[in-house]
Amino acid sequence: MTSRVKRVKLELFDVVNYTLIVIACAIMLYPFVNVISVSFSSYAAYVENPLMIWPHDFDMSAYKEIMGHRVLWTSYRNTIIVTTVGVAVGILLYILTAYPLSKTVLKGRKILMVLVIFTMLFNGGLIPNFYLMRSLGLLDTYAALILPSLFSGFSLILMKSYFESIPEELEEAARIDGASDPYILFRIVVPLSKPIIATLCLFAAVGYWNNFFNGIVYIRSVDKWPLMLFLREIIEGASMKEIASGGNVAETGGEQVMKETLKYATLTIVMIPILLVYPFLQKYFVKGIMLGSVKG
């Protein structure tokens, strides 16, 4: 009798727990599903049913219009260039810098680590950074979008911790055979560090893809806009009008009608790459971040 009661109780706990987690997942997914559905619907269907989770009255006109926008393409190209270069150079820097710092034989290791950690605790702030970029003549260049976020102490420490966890014997054997440090690093250590490299690549790529700050501070000309500045222009362009009219509903002309679904189509186009790549890289970054957080 008691054992039966207990089993029912256990099951009830699981039922409630699983249900709550499913609800939490639904809350996380809903905005994405809604945005994508609206982007493929007609404006009339959207007004009638703004909470839709499936396209109504299938309509691609918002995509047709946004695809005709020249700045979408230039900003997409800019963001792809910045992301690719930033991730490639950044990862190379992390590998090169983290490797010596993971070696106890390195002289001055403690001081160097203090120098790294200090950059995580204190910074010059916006104005000196702006002045530096201006003095280097980098305002309104791709470099201004790449350099400020190229290299962070946090990621460096994650990679250093990972290198430290690799057994020394593996390198020792190669060293006895006369292998040089570059050979050991790139032929032995790097292949063994795929999880952390994948994690840092994902973090860096997402960081560059999503970055808005560098664009708004350092970029002037529309031709150099990253994707996020374009997206903001599309969203604010419509909502600024709303603010100007005091949130008045009545003054919605034909243009605003178009703008609404246009926003949803742009949102979809901007987040699609992340939504597509993310599930495949997910298994790496959990492993990578756990290794880092346990040690660091």
Added chain:
Amino acid sequence: MELAAHESLPAVRKSRWQAFRIHMAHHKWLYLFLVPGFLYLFIFKYIPMAGIVIAFQDFSLVRGITGSQWVGFDNFDYLFQSRDFYKVLRNSIVLSVYQIVWGFPAPIVLALMLNEVRHMLFKRVSQTVLYLPHFISWVVLAGMVINFLSPSTGPVNAVIKSLGYEPIPFLLKPEYFRTILVSAEVWKGVGWGTIIYLAAMSSIDPTLYESARIDGAGRFRQIRHITLPGIAPTIVVLLILSVGNILDNGFEQVFLLYNPMTYDVADVFETFTYRIGLIDGRLSFAAAVGLFKAVVGFILIVAANRLARLFGKQIW
């Protein structure tokens, strides 16, 4: 005796120098590898730190640091007398406190729930979904929020209108700003925040649960008496660190959701520095604001780290 010591000194020096040279020859690559990374840190992190002298000048971009006039602490006198400064300080702290009150416990509860899931596929899929918002940019999220709350076409106001009320322009009303921002932050960060707790939970000895079950403890009691004490050190350390970050609110989320009508409650250090510095061109004043934030933030985070280490040692 003395003579012998005197004589051996150059020899010692020489052999040390030799040892150093052998060490360098042996490990030259290790030191060469360090050059690009530390050159980067020097140029892009340490030079801007020296650039904070701008805060003590009447700085102009044309004249540069060497040509601008030094004004001592004038910018700070002005700063501490300006009403805007205290408003920004208050907003910054209030937003962080809201963020801690709502955003700190949420991942703990979610992690406890995920930890009870025995079905591995369900766990993996739900984790994938829950982490997803972390990877979405603030521009996208702010766009979603703006659409969602739009008085003319947003779904929330559609419901309000269907009930016969006037639509509410939520983003123009100061009283809603903090709720909106903190809700968006919690939505974005709650799943990601579970990772560190799940890592801590996975290191709890499974035999503890076994013996608790034999003693007849239910799931709730196992959570209360085994899981929670197991992650208590992590909770304490993370709480201390988030208090240490109390002046950091992030630029993008505030900048993308605020507007002149909500500045009174929304303006924080990051946005204030940007506006007065780069939009209004008062560079020295903005640099002074930035320096104040950097120094106080540094003290807070170092103190928090010390405290966290203390707790870490005591409990572990």
